[in-house]
Amino acid sequence: MFDKPSGLAVQGGGGISRSLDDLLVAFAKSNGKKPRLVHRLDRGTSGVVIVARTKPAAAFLSDEFAARRAGKTYLAVVSGKLPDDVEGVFDQPLVKVEEGGRPRMLIAKAGRKGGQKALxxxxxxxxxGDYALFQLKPETGRMHQIRAHLLGAGCPILGDHLYGTGAQSAERLMLHAQSLEIGLPDGTRKLFSAPPPESFVEMAMQLGLSLPD
Known part of the structure; x- marks a missing residue:
């Protein structure tokens, strides 16, 4: 398990000079084979990333994600029109579009071709005030799902350059992958967790938002 910092891409490409995948070379076996990625976080998101040491383990873990047996928990600091309720479920399908050469997700209107279920x-x-600390548990794994759902709810994540106001609201994307519970090849389930980094905690506290112990 790795506790990825905000700003580090998980994979290379698109002009990215350094990624977590590149750094995994330091953990390569004597035969040169390095650990394999089995899931991803957005570049600006901090927190839990797990990798597999063998090809069979990578296939098993990938199946866990595909079958939605992996329980993911995130923290996000948002601003805007907050829900009146304390908890609920965002149940809006998402559709991928290209804007300015970059893919992003939008809430799909009823009957929109390409819309994918997202919970x-x-x-x-x-x-x-207008700020809040959310705990989020995505049941599906669409690209940018949490970010798009919070924008659709009227309260985008602070520091989100694609779905919010970017650096005008925060120096980093205020989204943190706090924990991941997943089945392992040996038949057990394991909970991996990472505490929010100092940059996340300080920003939340400046806004008067206390993080749970």
Missing amino acids: TGWRILARQ
């Missing part, structure tokens, strides 16, 4: 459980842990 994100949410709970507000703290709120102060």
Whole structure:
């Protein structure tokens, strides 16, 4: 398990000079084979990333994600029109579009071709004015799902350059992958977790949002 910092891409390409995948060379076996990625986080998202040491393990873990047996929990700091309720589920299909040569996800209108079912459980842990700390548990794994759902709800994540106001609201994307529970090849389930980094905690506290212990 790796605790990925915000700003580090998981994979290379598109002009990215350094990625987590590149750094995995340091953990290569004597035969030169390095650990394999089995899932991804957006570049700006910090937190839990797991990798597999063998090809069979990578196939097993990939199947766990594909079958939605991996339980993922995120924290996000948002601003805007906050829900009146304390918890609920965002149940809006998403569709991928190209804008300015970059892919992004939009809430799909009824009957929109290419719309994919997307579910994100949410709970507000703290709120102060127009700001809130959300705990989010995506049940599906669409690209940018949490970011698009929060924008659709009227409260985009701070620091989100694609779905929010970017650096005008925060120096980093205020989204953190807090934990991941997943089945392992030996038949057990394991919970991997990473505490929010200092940059995340400080920003939340400046806004009057207390993080849970």
